[in-house]
Amino acid sequence: MLQRGSRSNSFGAMRMLCWWGFGFVGLMFVKLVQGFEDSNVTNMLYYNNNRPLMVGLTLIYGAAAKGAVCLDGSLPGYHFHRGYGAGSNSWLIQLEGGGWCGNIRNCIYSKKTRHGSSAFMEKQIPFVGILSNKAEENPDFYNWNRIKIRYCDGASFTGDSQNERAGLYFRGQRIWLAAMEDLMSKGMRYAKQALLSGCSAGGLATILHCDEFREMFPRTTRVKCLSDAGLFLDAVDVSGHRSLRNFFGSVVALQGAQRNLPRTCTSRLNPILCFFPQHSIASVKAPLFLLNAAYDTWQIQASLAPPSADYHWNWYDCRKNYARCSGPQMQYLQGFRNQMLRVVRRFSRSRKNGLFINSCFAHCQSERQDTWFARDSPHIGNRGIAQSVGNWYFDRVQVQAIGCPYPCDKTCHNLVFN
Template identity: 70%
Template structure:
């Protein structure tokens, strides 16, 4: 029987900015899950890790939206993991106009003044072997997200005192971590969830280039495969939103040239158009019916003025047959978009037919007694098998509703 996670999505978001009928800026992965991957099902007390500000960042112009210092959380590796590193790029949506970005200046996604001083490390960041069998004793780092363009913006808006410095934040964080010992890594994994999952794709080859060829380097994108898909009205509201992000925050100059040489910059912000050119081994972890995309890209209020989709997108069990059929079409688009990518032996894939979002940060979906499985593998084992070359991992679920291991998200 499916575990239903009742989550209060909109609490605390009443002061948010609604863009195109959906609060892209503020309904983020942690809005679904409580904060940082903890859920009501986590029984054990998680490791709490303090915030470190990058004090050398200001001189490089590597600052958050409001000009404050960026930061990260680091728990040192131990034992056999002393020289291994996993970097997780935080997610948290985007802002696409001055108003939404000005709002984010007063949140932890735009200012380190509002970031938690400590956060729990769970899932892929856990320090317990029973919760994180392959990476528990690695150096585990969470890089905070405060630029609002998936760590690739470059510019500023002087009138609004906004700094779009995502690319510089990325560089400053990597420089500091390299100086703190990552330079001597024998193994490294760049990961990220949601907007951070998109960032892990965009920065994957840059991450590889930080290390000598002798270092084993791979990348993991969790819930970062945002599709340029048609919404329920026949339009493309996520594309319109991304156009604003790319234009406002000067993203184009930091997008892959192999893409922008033949496609417009907005198209090159969508992973489906850039994964074929990523040279570094890459693992895509995604729900076929990604909850964030269902709500924000496929059926936001602006394209559903009569709330025909409201009950369905809040709880998949309330969907009509035709609505489920629409979601099956979305799944088919995702599978078509990764077909070429999955043919490469070096890449990995775990696409389960769940209504979920961000499965590597949460303990119950990463590795637990009743975790989601494909081919009898929980997410953590699938990622570990792929990273350590224990086996090839190209796992694609059958269509909904065949998977009874899902931890589907249900909203009130």
């Protein structure tokens, strides 16, 4: 359970079960099942002290006829809260995160969870952070039509294949299209403003589908995209290998995602590399905002220093608690931050794009109230995350915010794992 104090959050001992008895793919899957990036968990403290808006699950009943089904063949769904007043013709779509599944065994397990079947999805979820309906919590988007599309395909809404023998349906691309069609029929086609957002695997999906989303609307509609914690890097891990590239390769191959990745990338690179945003962000035509922690905790634990690469468990303490990292380990993490800054260099040259890269040990900051918009939420300079995103979306101020390296940022809400 989360505990407040010194701006750190603890996920509890159960989070560490993933380190035992699993290889890297198993780790990825356990993160998927336990909801590492699940805002329903990370907002526990907020729920204890406030009463957030609870929004019910809507299944897309026309999806099955299009083959747009979850891993287990069940109907996909979303949570929808109508906008009002000045926001009645504005639409915010948030794509849920939840890891990936890259082999048959893990996908079979996943289809028995909320990330693989609507039968296990919560019937209601709280809308907080960027989905909040309160002006004091979400000043720019509180009265918009706000939708959270549930994630149940395991490939960031890109797969389009199946495995009949295992009873698995990899239909992420079809789910994306079915959800968009359903929402268009409910009024989104008349949108004057639209924002596609997502966190983690949903943040990656936001980047991959950004231009598709833009093309669904007239040119007169203001359409932009916000990726939160979706900037996954093709980084070398502590053993000198590329654990995440190997894993993403298995996801792309198993789920047939290659045909649905941006052609501006696949026309010149291996599709596996195109699953990494670093190779496609500069060619996204629609305005795109990247919100990311420079020391993304998911990437530290599952990509940079996963147990499968940490042969002698030298990183065990560091990956749980940044304060326990040695000097050489922090130097290695500073190198990861430098790689991230190099990746966004070309992207940031376009004035239409936005950046907020703070030097925090965090993951997914738009879905949590304490990091999105609160009295002590993270800042770069004198602006927090919600204000920066709003300024960029409404063209009030150009936003290219990059925080100074650790440990100078004192506004972080760093994650600590017990």
